[in-house]
Amino acid sequence: MKVLPFTSRIVLAGLVAVAGTGTVAAQEEYEDYAIEPIEADPWEPVNRAVFSFNDTVDRYTLKPIAKAYDWAVPEPVSKSISNVFNNLGEPRNLVNDTLQGKFHAAGIDTARFLLNSTVGVLGVFDVATKMGLQRNDEDFGQTLGAWGVPSGPYVVLPLLGPSTVRDGGSRIPESYAAYWYTEQVDHVPTRNTAIGTDLVDTRASLLSREELIRGDRYRFVRNAFLQNREFQVKDGEVEDQF
Structure with a gap:
């Protein structure tokens, strides 16, 4: 089964998680999930305050922009933009697959990146998926989990959204491998435009x-x-915990 990727993009992680959970359990069970107590959230009062802040930021800034983007940009164009940013994330998948010993998946990620970067015109077209090479979604937080590092308490990060102590810490080394890392894209306007476009496209x-x-x-x-x-x-x- 495929799930949507965990992402550090601003205020998006919660919605991505909601979408991803649909692959684990039937959607009609979602309402039950919302009322079950979770022992992994000892900092709930603080987390709720940060969640409210993030939600407000999203409601009055990012969401309206995303709606305008969704209205103005034709679906084929939006799909191509998503493909480009997914392709830029393939090296991250490759590295984390390798660190977890998933060498078959690493081979698939390598083939996907090469195919989509060439035949797919820098990732505009996802030809690899059409050839049966399904995309993997791996990050360093998953790698730490595979190595046995416990997740730690649930935490809501300002602007970055839902996380855990383990996953929050994993963002630091991952940032150096991101496409927008300063040493890879040193032209500030270009870097900011790429980040903004990726953010709005994902939110839409x-x-x-x-x-x-x-x-x-x-x-x-x-x-x-x-x-x-x-x-x-x-x-x-x-195992289903609910």
């Missing part, structure tokens, strides 16, 4: 997912995020 793709949220928005996103992360770290070999 998640607009339809919000209707899945039920009940207490904070608990729903938290439970969905934690379940999705466990599913990703364990490659789907998890």
Whole structure:
């Protein structure tokens, strides 16, 4: 089964988690997830405050821009933009697959990157998927989890969204491998344009997912995020906790 990637993009992680959880359990069970207590959230009062801040930022800034983008940009163009940024993320998948000993997946990621960067015109067209090479979504947080590092408590990071102590710390080394890292793209306007476009395009793709949220928005996103992360770290070999 495929899940949407865990991402450090601003205020998007919660919605990505909600979307990803749909691959783990039936969507009609989501409402139950929203009311189940989670022991992994000892900092809930602080997390709720940060969640509220992030939600407000999203509601009054990013979401309106994403709606305008979704209205103005034709779907084929938006799909091509998403393909380009997915292709830029393939080296990250390759590195983390290798660190986890997933050499077959690493080979697929390598083939995907080479095919989409050449035949796919710098990733504009996802020819690799059409050839049966399915995209993997791996990050350093999953690698640490595969190495046995516990996730630690759930934490909501300002602007960055849902995370855990382990995953939050993994963002630091991952930032050096990102396409927008200063030494790779030293032209500031170009780098900022790429980051902004990636952000808005990803947010626009998640607009339809919000209707899945039920009940207490904070608990729903938290439970969905934690379940999705466990599913990703364990490659789907998890027991239903709910």
